[in-house]
Amino acid sequence: MTAAPDPHPSRSPLPEPVTEAGRAGLRAVLDQPSAAVVALDFDGTLADIVPDPDSARARPGAVDALARLAPHVRSIAVVTGRPAETAVRYGGFAHVPGLEHLVVLGLYGAERWDAASGELTAPPPPPGLTAARAELPAVLAEHGNPPGLWTEDKGQAVAVHTRRAEDPQGAYDALLAPLTALAARHGLIVEPGRMVLELRPPGMDKGKALTTYLDEVGAASVLYAGDDLGDLAAYAAVEAGRPARPGLLLASGTEVPELTVRADLPLAGGPEEVVAFLSTLADTLS
């Protein structure tokens, strides 16, 4: 891969985006970093995918790279399907020198945590969730209750994970329709992801959350990195904002082709490569 222009040629170069829009996005970030927002998904982007969702943690070096990057850019945001408080804890994002202004937009933007104040804002749980949660065991039982299923209760949403089932893709495929119907009966939607089907309230997505945040901070450019179907809404928001607000779309890993084909810069190495990219970007801007 050829290198993008680097004001410090002795340092390892940034990889060059494969699209013209992405090259324009990277140029805009490098030319005026103080007006750029760096926004990142958590699981699969800053944290490796692991079988047990409760064991996910930010990759070594991720927080350090973000903390070195933060003083040079307008702001850094983590945009995640996790509850914001969970992402803060698993990411180790609280009380980090350099990350005093970090923002975490949790539950696809329904929640927000600000490092500056330590405050969490969260809406009340959606009305249909209690009934959907109560019906869920019967729906799973009706469809064979595949051994190894794990239900993650996020308070405002419930996620059924199939990664640890004997046949993860088979279990996912078998449950997609019944869980979609269950969600619809209670005014919820199904958010599909990497071996996970999540019942959550409608009305918010990572695209709306990202656009609102970019407008709020007056971002002139944006870098967004994600790995999963839930990140497609953020991709669409960045694409819709171009060329007025140049943007660079990074894809972490290769498990979700819907995302990698739209990326300006596919990072097949997943979170390890994302962290290396962020670290090189921080070096380049220093």
Ligand SMILES: O=P(O)(O)OC[C@H]1O[C@H](O[C@H]2O[C@H](CO)[C@@H](O)[C@H](O)[C@H]2O)[C@H](O)[C@@H](O)[C@@H]1O
């Ligand atoms: O928006 P994200 O930050 O990417 O969160 C999406 C979901 O991530 C988590 O599940 C995924 O990661 C797990 C840990 O690596 C993995 O076991 C699972 O298969 C993945 O789907 C999380 O548990 C979900 O709540 C998030 O919605």
